[in-house]
Each structure stands twice: as structure tokens, then as C-alpha cells.
Amino acid sequence: MLSSTADHLFWMARxxxxxxxxxxxxxVTYRMSLLTRSTAEPFQQWSAMLSISGLxxxxxxxxxxxxxxxxxxxxxxxxxxxxxxxxxxxxxxENARAVRGTVTSEMWEALNHxxxxxxxxxxxxxxxxxxxxxxxxxxxxxxHSRGITHxxxxxxxxxxxxxxxxxxxxxxxxARILDVKYHIMLPSLAxxxxxxxxxxxxxxxxxxxxxxxxxxxxxxxxxPRRVAELLILRADMPRSLAACTNEVNxxxxxxxxxxxxxxxxxxxxxxAELKFGRIDEIVELGLHEYLTGFLNRIHTIGALIxxxxxxxxxx
Amino acid sequence: MHTTFDEMxxxxxxxxxxxxxxxxxxxxxxxxxxxxxxxEADLTFHRVGITFAVYGEEAGKERLIPFDIVPRIIPAxxxxxxxxxxxxxxxxxxxxxxxxxxxxxxxKAGRIPAEQVLGNSQYHQEMLGVTVxxxxxxxIAGIDLVRAGAGEYYVLEDNLRTPSGVSYMLEDxxxxxxxxxxxxxxxxxxxxxxYPDLLLNNLRxxxxxxxxxxxxxxxxxxQFNSAYFEHAFLAQQMGIELVEGNDLFVRDNTVFMRTTxxxxxxxxxxxxxxxxxxxxxxxxxxxxxGVPGLFGAYRAGRVTLANAVxxxxxxxxxxxxxxxxxxxxxxxEEPILSNVPTWELSKPDDLKHVLAHLAExxxxxxxxxGGYGMLIGPTASKDELRIFRAKIVAxxxxxxxxxxxxxxxxxxxxxxxxxxxxxDLRPFVLSGSDEVTMVPGGLTRVALKQGSLVVNSSQGxxxxxxxxxxx
Numbered sequence: 001m002l003s004s005t006a007d008h009l010f011w012m013a014r015x016x017x018x019x020x021x022x023x024x025x026x027x028v029t030y031r032m033s034l035l036t037r038s039t040a041e042p043f044q045q046w047s048a049m050l051s052i053s054g055l056x057x058x059x060x061x062x063x064x065x066x067x068x069x070x071x072x073x074x075x076x077x078x079x080x081x082x083x084x085x086x087x088x089x090x091x092x093x094e095n096a097r098a099v100r101g102t103v104t105s106e107m108w109e110a111l112n113h114x115x116x117x118x119x120x121x122x123x124x125x126x127x128x129x130x131x132x133x134x135x136x137x138x139x140x141x142x143x144h145s146r147g148i149t150h151x152x153x154x155x156x157x158x159x160x161x162x163x164x165x166x167x168x169x170x171x172x173x174x175a176r177i178l179d180v181k182y183h184i185m186l187p188s189l190a191x192x193x194x195x196x197x198x199x200x201x202x203x204x205x206x207x208x209x210x211x212x213x214x215x216x217x218x219x220x221x222x223x224p225r226r227v228a229e230l231l232i233l234r235a236d237m238p239r240s241l242a243a244c245t246n247e248v249n250x251x252x253x254x255x256x257x258x259x260x261x262x263x264x265x266x267x268x269x270x271x272a273e274l275k276f277g278r279i280d281e282i283v284e285l286g287l288h289e290y291l292t293g294f295l296n297r298i299h300t301i302g303a304l305i306x307x308x309x310x311x312x313x314x315x
Numbered sequence: 316m317h318t319t320f321d322e323m324x325x326x327x328x329x330x331x332x333x334x335x336x337x338x339x340x341x342x343x344x345x346x347x348x349x350x351x352x353x354x355e356a357d358l359t360f361h362r363v364g365i366t367f368a369v370y371g372e373e374a375g376k377e378r379l380i381p382f383d384i385v386p387r388i389i390p391a392x393x394x395x396x397x398x399x400x401x402x403x404x405x406x407x408x409x410x411x412x413x414x415x416x417x418x419x420x421x422x423k424a425g426r427i428p429a430e431q432v433l434g435n436s437q438y439h440q441e442m443l444g445v446t447v448x449x450x451x452x453x454x455i456a457g458i459d460l461v462r463a464g465a466g467e468y469y470v471l472e473d474n475l476r477t478p479s480g481v482s483y484m485l486e487d488x489x490x491x492x493x494x495x496x497x498x499x500x501x502x503x504x505x506x507x508x509x510y511p512d513l514l515l516n517n518l519r520x521x522x523x524x525x526x527x528x529x530x531x532x533x534x535x536x537x538q539f540n541s542a543y544f545e546h547a548f549l550a551q552q553m554g555i556e557l558v559e560g561n562d563l564f565v566r567d568n569t570v571f572m573r574t575t576x577x578x579x580x581x582x583x584x585x586x587x588x589x590x591x592x593x594x595x596x597x598x599x600x601x602x603x604x605g606v607p608g609l610f611g612a613y614r615a616g617r618v619t620l621a622n623a624v625x626x627x628x629x630x631x632x633x634x635x636x637x638x639x640x641x642x643x644x645x646x647x648e649e650p651i652l653s654n655v656p657t658w659e660l661s662k663p664d665d666l667k668h669v670l671a672h673l674a675e676x677x678x679x680x681x682x683x684x685g686g687y688g689m690l691i692g693p694t695a696s697k698d699e700l701r702i703f704r705a706k707i708v709a710x711x712x713x714x715x716x717x718x719x720x721x722x723x724x725x726x727x728x729x730x731x732x733x734x735x736x737x738x739d740l741r742p743f744v745l746s747g748s749d750e751v752t753m754v755p756g757g758l759t760r761v762a763l764k765q766g767s768l769v770v771n772s773s774q775g776x777x778x779x780x781x782x783x784x785x786x
Contacts, residue, residue: 003573004562098538101551109362116361157575257575309575 005099006161007310012095012103013149013165016111019088020142021173025052026075026085027135028181028207032200033068044184046071052180053083072131077122085138089118092145104152107145114141157255164251164305171244172298174208178231179291182224201227208239228287229279241294242274248301255309263304270297320466320723321735322387333390333784336502340495341385346731349384352494353728356382359490381777382487383727384494387738387759394505394755394783397460397468397742400651402751403642405456405744408473408629410645412452416442416625426644427637432628437682439590439625441597445614447623448521449748454621455514455585456744457481457757460652462723469655469720471739473638475622475630477587480778481743482545484758485510485552487780503785505755511552513745513752518583520747521619526582532556532572534563534586536604546587555585565608570618583619584609590624632681632715633659656718660711669716670707673700676716677768678707691768693719722768725779727761737762739770740781755783 029049033042049071050056058081064070078084093115100108117137126134146166153159181204185197201222205211210230217234218226235242249271252263282290318326323334330338341349360379389397414421415432416439422429432438457478459471488507492499515531522529535546537559550557562572563581571578586593592602597610612618628634636657639650658665658676669676678690690703707714724735742757759779760770770776 001575002556002558002562003575004559005556006575094538097543097547099557101547101557105363113362161575255575258577311573 001102001157001161003309003311005102006157007306008095008099009102009158009161010165010305010310012092012099012111013162014169015088015092015095016142016145017166017169018083018173019085019092020139021170021177022053022075022083022085022088023135023138023142024207025049025173025177026072027132028177028203030068030072030131030135031203031206042068048180048184049075052176055081055083072126076126076134077118079122086118086122089114089138089141102158104148106148106152110141110145110148114145117141160251160255161309164248164255167244167247167251168298168302168305170239171241171248172295174231174239174241174244175291175294175298177204177207178228179288179295182228182287185224198222205230210237210239213237225279225283228282232282233274233277233279235275242277245271245274252305257308260308263301263308266297266301266304270294270301318464319721319735319737320462320464322462322723322725322738333388337386337388337498340498340501341733349728350731353384356384356490356494359493360486363486380483380772381763382490383761383763383777383779384491385726385728385733386491386780386782387725387740388782388784389756391784391786396651398753398755400468401458401742401744401753403646403648403651404458404470404473404638405453405746405751407638407642407645408456408475409450409452409746411641412623412626412629413447413450414645415628417444421641421644424644426640427634431633431637435628435631435633437625437627437631439628441610441614442623442625446616448523448616448619451521451746451748452623452626453629454517454521454623454746456746457741458744460740460742461655461720462740463720466723468652470638470652471655471720472632472635473630474741475626476589477622478741478743479542479545479587480741480758480760480772481510482548483778484743484754484756484781485548487758487778491780502782505783505785507754507756507781510743510754511549513754514549514585515553515555517745517747517752518585518619518621520749521621522582523616523619525617526580529582530572530580531583531585532558532563532581534558534560534584534588536588536592540587542587549585560588560602560604560606563606563609565606565612568608568612568615568617570606570609570612581618583621585621590627593620593624632657632679633661635715655720658716660707660714660716665716666707666711670704673704675719677719678703678714678716681713681715691719694766694768719768722762722770725759725761727763727777727779729763729765734765736765737768737770738779756781 026049029045033045043066046066046068050059059066059071059074062074074081075084077086079086081087093111096103096108096111121134149159149162185200201224202211205214205222205227208231214222214226214230217230230237230240232241234240235246237243245267249267252260252267256264323331323338325331357379360382411421421427422432453475455478457474457480459474460468461471462468484507518531519529531553532555533546533550535543535557537543540546547557556572558572564571564573570581570584572581588604591599592604594605594607594610595602596607610624613620613624636654636659639654642648642650658669660666660669669678674692674695676692678692680688690699692700695703722737722739725738726733727736729736738759738761740757740759742753744751744753759781760772761777761779762768762770763775763777
């Protein structure tokens with residue numbers, strides 16, 4: 001496959017996954033901010049939303065008050081914010097357009113349709129009572145695209161590069177959301193079990209579609225430690241770090257290009273650590289420190305994929 | 316004005332034989348069915364994203380080319396004559412290109428003034444003496460045909476560089492079969508869907524002799540090019556890689572593409588970028604679309620470019636007038652298809668005549684294309700005529716003039732009604748190492764504005780499916 005094609009496929013999947021995760025994060029923040037017994041100030045919640053994506057500087061340039069409405073607009077529909085849902089969907093569509101000869105026509109049509117719709121929404125704006133419906137829509141379009149990919153695409157390297165983009169982005173996003181939310185909720189760690197905490201933790205779980213899974217796995221009350229364990233180490237939890245690195249590791253071995261040694265090694269190492277890791281050790285190290293280290297390593301793997309397969313270091 | 320030839324109805328109002336079947340169907344199909352089908356066509360084209368970008372408009376903006384559901388129908392015998400004429404013409408054009416880049420027999424014989432060829436900016440000195448595979452230059456030719464008052468066909472222009480539009484021919488057929496399958500059951504209509512196969516065979520046939528299993532790629536300027544949809548579409552249909560300049564590199568006079576598994580050799584490049592941008596080392600230095608060293612590999616015969624470098628000399632409007640002579644010279648035959656009578660404004664007598672009759676004529680830039688930079692006398696305002704006159708007087712050699720042909724019309728949906736609109740036809744002629752092939756028909760373009768003669772998509776033209784009847 002052409003290196004540039006692999007590059008476009010990778011970013012097409014990454015952008016779609018990013019749109020979905022941004023919707024998830026905004027959704028959970030929105031829900032938390034509606035809770036009357038919220039332990040954190042709404043301001044702090046929305047500010048944290050910007051921290052997750054590292055977008056404080058860009059946002060401050062807008063010179064607007066930081067509140068629910070302004071952050072929502074910035075993160076959902078702002079075309080000048082490269083990480084907004086709008087920009088992510090645009091990116092996914094532009095990348096798909098560049099390789100529309102490689103993806104199936106159903107895949108292209110789905111992404112194009114999504115793009116046409118978000119463009120209309122951007123022109124109209126999201127109605128106040130339609131915020132949750134909007135996030136649902138983004139998630140649905142992402143599920144839709146993924147489903148079509150699974151149902152129609154030949155299982156060759158094109159498929160693998162798409163999956164690689166999906167899981168690398170998801171690992172990154174799950175780590176970020178966990179890091180920031182954990183940080184906000186830490187003050188309350190002392191009195192775990194209060195009703196407020198219950199809602200906070202359950203909405204975090206819901207944001208990564210893990211609430212029901214938590215119940216099934218632990219059949220017990222929600223504790224921060226178990227939430228961390230579920231989202232970091234449970235390989236059977238599809239949005240966990242372990243599940244994502246498991247896929248990344250498998251995929252880089254399957255693609256196995258002639259210069260992929262270091263990439264395979266790094267992915268294998270990270271995979272092994274998550275596979276054999278323990279939540280006690282992670283908590284002991286400090287969750288924030290652990291997640292920061294994890295994000296760096298994901299970043300390195302992304303850079304290695306780029307060097308190994310996309311030729312951006314020049315031939 | 317001359318009378319206009321209508322494709323469907325004779326002057327007495329009766330329906331021509333080829334259209335009878337369609338006309339009956341149209342009369343017996345309820346209006347609401349037709350309007351529902353038209354909406355369906357629009358929706359589908361949007362969703363599938365069959366769009367083109369328009370230069371000069373907001374960056375990245377995409378538009379649909381309007382599609383009309385009334386087909387243009389060509390009887391079998393009429394097509395046979397057209398096809399024979401196209402074959403003859405394209406053979407002569409390829410022979411001409413080979414000749415002027417080698418022995419220049421036609422110039423030595425005095426059949427075409429040498430300075431018009433050698434002094435033309437489209438004549439590429441770099442191609443002198445270069446051997447191209449199969450001696451084929453214009454592998455893909457789009458020959459624009461129009462039909463005037465008495466129904467006679469004329470060649471309006473030859474497109475030998477990177478002619479586009481074939482994807483619309485294919486998509487229009489697909490759409491018609493989807494919307495009106497019953498029509499295809501009623502009449503034997505020649506298929507066109509195998510065009511990508513023909514094209515791929517054609518491209519493989521001109522690979523360098525050293526390539527045993529030729530790797531063919533399609534080189535595009537990228538997704539902001541107006542014809543990008545077509546590039547992606549053809550690459551996908553042929554199952555070849557769609558590449559941009561950055562995907563290719565040249566080492567040891569050999570072209571490679573960058574793949575995830577390392578470099579892979581490229582043998583044939585179906586390029587949809589202009590000569591000037593092919594190779595910054597050989598042509599425009601500022602080109603970021605091309606591949607450094609590509610022309611060197613090409614000259615060395617290590618890679619085939621389709622179309623060849625330097626074909627622009629043969630489809631130049633100044634050379635157009637000489638094509639009948641080329642046919643006589645290289646084929647020893649009389650041309651089957653006629654040229655439109657043309658005045659060369661570099662000739663004083665012609666210039667005088669044209670300036671005196673400017674309001675009746677069509678004036679075109681010699682190097683122009685896409686319907687830009689032309690004057691249509693009968694529909695131009697006084698100001699436009701005045702401005703154009705000044706341009707012609709300043710640089711007469713840049714222009715040619717032709718009578719305003721009353722292009723034939725075909726019934727076309729306009730809002731809810733059907734009204735006659737002017738059309739042309741662009742068949743796509745493929746020249747390979749040992750044969751000239753084409754699919755029956757081509758792309759029919761239609762000027763949607765009443766009375767308009769400009770069918771270019773960039774100027775508001777639409778397209779129709781083209782049916783060649785099998786008997």
C-alpha cells in the first residue's frame with residue numbers, strides 16, 4: 001500500500017475516534033455540571049475539559065468567558081479549533097476523500113453524509129435542549145462508520161491502519177479523561193461513598209460506556225480504585241488502556257513492515273506492562289504520574305508509526 | 316441564425332426513429348414519477364459525492380454537475396461513421412506527434428508551415444528524438460463533436476493533454492440504469508461500463524518493454540483539483556494506485572512509489588497533471604505537484620507517461636485547422652469527420668473579415684480551454700464586443716474565429732418542463748500499442764441556460780447519458 005494512503009487511513013480513523021471521544025467527554029462534563037450536588041464547581045469542570053485536550057491557550061485567544069456555553073461551542077462546532085468535533089469530522093472526511101479509491105464506497109458515503117450533516121448543524125447551531133441529542137448523534141455516526149468498516153472492508157493492511165488509528169486515539173483519550181476527572185474528584189477521595197461521588201463516578205463510567213460493565217465485573221459499589229482498574233487494566237473492557245494497547249500490539253505485528261523493529265518492540269513492551277500490571281502499583285506510583293507516562297509512550301508509538309510507514313522522515 | 320437540428324424531433328415535429336421508444340415511455344410515464352426520479356438522482360449524486368471544484372470560487376467548494384434524465388440517442392449507423400472518423404483522426408494526430416518530434420516529414424513536405432509548429436509555445440524541444448513506447452503520444456483523446464443545422468457532425472476541438480469527463484459518462488449510465496431499468500429492457504443500448512478495463516489494457520500495452528507485469532499508477536494533482544473525483548474514481552475502477560507527486564521518487568532513472576513495505580517500481584503513469592508541473596528539474600521549478608527526475612527517467616524509456624509530454628502542440632487551436640491535412644498526409648485518406656471552418660487571425664485577410672463580422676462569430680483563444688476567454692458574438696453585449704475587438708487587434712495571433720454553429724438541441728428537463736437545450740459530444744478514444752479502441756458514445760454535455768451554446772461544466776453546463784443503439 002502507498003505510504004500516503006496508510007497515512008490518510010490512519011488519520012481518518014483517528015479523527016473519527018477523536019470526534020466520538022470529544023463528544024463523550026463533553027457529554028460527561030455537561031451531565032456533571034447539571035448535578036446539584038456536584039463536588040466541583042461548574043467552572044472547574046469546563047476548565048478541565050480544556051485541559052484534557054490541551055486547548056487552554058487556543059481558548060483564551062477567543063477572549064470569551066469560560067462557561068458551559070462557550071466551551072461547548074468551542075469544542076463542538078468551532079471550525080478554527082483543530083480538535084473540535086466539527087474539525088475532527090471534517091478531517092475524517094478529507095482523509096477519506098483522499099483515499100476514496102481504497103475505502104469502500106459505503107464507508108466514504110457514510111463519512112461524507114456525516115460531514116454534510118455537521119456542516120448544516122454548524123450553520124444552524126445546536127439548540128439548548130438538543131445538547132445531549134447532539135452528542136448521541138456524534139457517537140452514533142462513529143458507531144455507524146466503524147460498523148460499515150467492519151462489515152465491508154477487505155481485511156488487508158488498509159483495515160489494519162484504520163484500526164491502528166482508532167486504538168491509538170482511543171488509548172490517548174481514555175487516559176486523558178481518566179487523568180483529568182480523577183484529579184477533579186480527588187478531594188472527595190476521603191469520603192468515598194457519598195451520594196455526590198456516586199453520581200460523579202458513575203457519570204465518568206457512562207462517558208466511556210463502562211457503567212454496566214462495572215456492575216457486571218464488580219457487583220459492588222463504585223470506588224475510585226476499581227474505576228481506575230477497569231479503565232486501565234481490564235483487557236475485556238473495550239475502551240480500557242489494556243484493550244487498546246493489546247490491539248495496537250497485535251496490529252503492528254500483523255503489518256510488520258521491513259523497518260518496524262523498534263515499533264514492534266515499544267508496542268510489545270507497553271502491552272506487556274498493561275497485561276501484567278496491578279492497580280495497587282499504579283496507585284502507589286501516583287495515578288497522574290502513571291497516566292502522564294502512558295500518554296508519552298503512546299505519543300512515541302505514534303511517532304514511530306509515522307517514521308516506519310508514512311515516510312515523513314524522507315527517503 | 317441557421318435552423319437548429321433537434322436530436323429528438325424532425326422539423327415537421329415527428330419523432331425521429333431512434334427516439335420513438337423513449338418518447339413513448341416519456342409520454343406514458345406520470346409526471347410525478349419523473350419528478351421523484353429526478354430528485355432521487357440529485358440526492359444520490361450528492362451522497363456519493365460526485366462533485367467537481369470550481370476555480371475562482373471559495374476554496375475547496377464543491378458543486379454537482381447537473382444531470383439530465385433525457386438521454387442523447389445516437390442510431391447505430393451514425394455511430395459507426397463517427398467511430399471510423401475518430402479512429403482515423405486520432406491515428407493521424409499520433410502520427411503527426413511522432414513525426415514532428417522526429418523526422419518532421421510533414422514540415423519538409425510543406426504541408427504545414429514549419430514556423431507554426433516549431434515556433435509554437437506548445438512545441439516541446441525536449442521531446443525531439445525521444446522514443447516513446449509504441450510511438451503513441453495521445454493514449455487518451457477526448458474529441459469534441461457538435462452537430463449543426465442539417466445534422467452534420469463537426470469536430471470542434473481535439474483534447475490530447477488530460478481530457479476529463481469520462482467518469483460522468485460512466486456515472487450517468489449507472490444512474491440511468493438505476494432509475495429507469497425498464498428503458499434498457501425495451502431497447503438494445505450499447506454498454507459503456509467496460510471503459511476502465513479498456514483503459515487499463517491500453518495503458519499496460521504501452522509499458523516499457525522491460526516491464527513483465529507492468530505497475531500502472533494514476534498521478535493526480537490532489538484533492539483540490541477540479542477533476543479529483545474522476546481521478547479517484549478511475550484509479551479505483553482500474554484497481555491501480557492513485558498517487559500524488561510526493562508518493563513517487565526517482566532513483567537511478569527509475570521511478571518508484573513509496574509503500575508501507577518499501578519502494579516499488581512504477582512502469583506506466585497515467586498522469587492527470589499538466590506537462591509544466593511534471594518535473595521541477597525539467598519544467599516549472601516551482602512545481603510541488605511533480606516528481607524531480609521524472610522527465611529524465613521518461614527520456615531514458617524507463618517509464619511511460621500517458622499522455623506523452625508535448626501533445627499540446629497537436630490540440631492547439633492553431634494546429635486544429637491542419638488536422639484534415641494530417642489525415643491526408645499520414646493516412647492517405649480523405650477525412651471522414653469535418654472541421655468547423657476556421658479563420659486564423661494571424662492572417663491579415665482573415666483578421667479583416669473577422670473584425671468586420673465580429674458580432675456573428677465565435678472567437679477563441681488559441682491556447683484557451685474550458686470555455687474561458689472566448690467570445691460568442693451573437694450573444695455578446697456591445698461592451699464585450701468592444702473589449703474583445705481591442706484584445707484581438709492587440710494580439711491577433713492569439714485568436715481564431717469560427718462561425719457561430721447552431722449546436723443541435725436535445726429535450727432537457729428545465730424546472731418541471733421539457734425544453735430543447737444545446738448539446739455536444741465528447742467520445743474518449745484510446746490508442747494502445749496495436750489498436751485504437753473506444754466505448755460507443757461518450758459524454759454528452761448540455762448547456763442548461765436557454766439559448767446558451769457553452770456546455771462546459773465550469774460555466775453551468777450539465778450532462779446526459781449517451782445511448783448508442785446497437786441496431
